Amino acid sequence: MAVYTEVSDAALTAFLSAYEIGGLLSYKGIAEGVENTNFFLHTTAGSYILTLYEKRVREDDLPFFLNLMEHLATRGLACPQPVRNRDGAALGRLCGRPAVIVTFLEGVSVKQPNADHCRALGKALAELHAAGADFGMRRENNLSVASWRPLFEQAEAQADSVSPGLAERTRADLAVLEASWPTGLPGGVVHADLFTDNVFFIGDDLSGLIDFYFACTDAFAYDLAICLNAWCFTPEGAYRRDMGEALIAGYEAVRPLDTAEVAALPVLARGAALRFMLTRLVDWLNVPPGALVQPKDPREYDRRLTFHRAAADARDYGLVR
Known part of the structure; x- marks a missing residue:
């Protein structure tokens, strides 16, 4: 907003x-x-x-x-x-x-979520996926893997002015993700933008979800990967495994992940981080004159990508089986 x-x-x-x-x-x-x-x-x-x-x-x-x-x-x-x-x-x-x-939806967003907030979010995300199962419309995710290279091309020449070496890191991530992006995963309606400011709480209870303007038809596990990125990292880029464990457990309490989704989670999480880094990078370099807006810092997601590149499997994100 x-x-x-x-x-x-x-x-x-x-x-x-x-x-x-x-x-x-x-x-x-x-x-x-x-x-x-x-x-x-x-x-x-x-x-x-x-x-x-x-x-x-x-x-x-x-x-x-x-x-x-x-x-x-x-x-x-x-x-x-x-x-x-x-x-x-x-x-x-x-x-x-x-x-x-x-x-108007009552509630407040939490600036510093804890594991209980993450567990509640996981449950609400799975409930959203279930509630959308019989929705009759479809919308392609126009910010999925096929869009990332064109986004990068808009910012490539200036990327290193934002963070030294960013252009080369992004080229390497794109090559890996374009070659390994999973297909055929369970999917349907996803929110695709459930950051902390789009989830409201009243006290300790989750009161609702807002801002559905990136919602689309995509893999459910990709939506979960977006939430892991948005909720479970410190600003410095350290992954909070306890929060990831709570988020995944909350989700699986309603809808357990299947074997293919578990295997794909590290790639999906890396891709989700790259997607938000790229859109933030383009916005960072192209703020409209006079706009009352504070652009999001793409370097936050550049730091998170360091973790994703080293993640071996879903257990690194907090999956407990």
């Missing part, structure tokens, strides 16, 4: 007039994140989140995301719900951007 597009009071008031959500009391830009423009709305009817879609989100993909959130909620998963206007449409346009209002 971030603010790239400024919205005037008059434009917002006109946009909201198509909805039955009361009168506008206040609104505020949300600076966290890197992908879309987001505002917190407070109206006489309650609280909402307004999102204007930017950058990597294609308008043709929005029905997938919005229908998925509605589907998951009917299966008992706590997540924001699109608010439809008086004409029954969830998707509108504001300041030249596709725009959606979603319900």
Whole structure:
């Protein structure tokens, strides 16, 4: 979440007039994140989140995301719900951007998760995968292995200015991952972006998941690998095996990994780290002038890749069998 597009009071008031959500009391830009423009709305009817879609989100993909959130909620998963206007449409346009209002989800994200948080996340991730089993739409993961080399080519010339030797390390990772990326693993709907700021807790209880705008159809174990990267490393790049063990155990309490998924986990985790390093690298080098956004540091994932290159099997990530 971030603010790239400024919205005037008059434009917002006109946009909201198509909805039955009361009168506008206040609104505020949300600076966290890197992908879309987001505002917190407070109206006489309650609280909402307004999102204007930017950058990597294609308008043709929005029905997938919005229908998925509605589907998951009917299966008992706590997540924001699109608010439809008086004409029954969830998707509108504001300041030249596709725009959606979603319900506000109570809870807070944890900045320093512990093993209990990771266990709860693992369970929620497996429940998400189960809840999406009968979702009728598909969306290709356009940030999977085939996209990584084109992303790197956008940043290759400047990569070493961010971290010495980054270009050569990335070339080596790409060669390994393109040759060994697994296929045929169990899959379906995945979130693909469950960082700590997209998971809410109330006290010690997980209260819901947000930001489904990278959701797609992919391997379930890849989604787990993304979470291992996002939740189980220190900022310095040290892997917290205790947290990985809790996350995997929480996941397997709902959906045990099969033999192929276990074997593929180190490659998937390395690939997930490379994917986020590359998108962060491109963003780091291309922040729009005047954007109220703090780009994420690609060097965090460069450090995590050091661990992944040395990992021998899933036990290094905390799998206990």
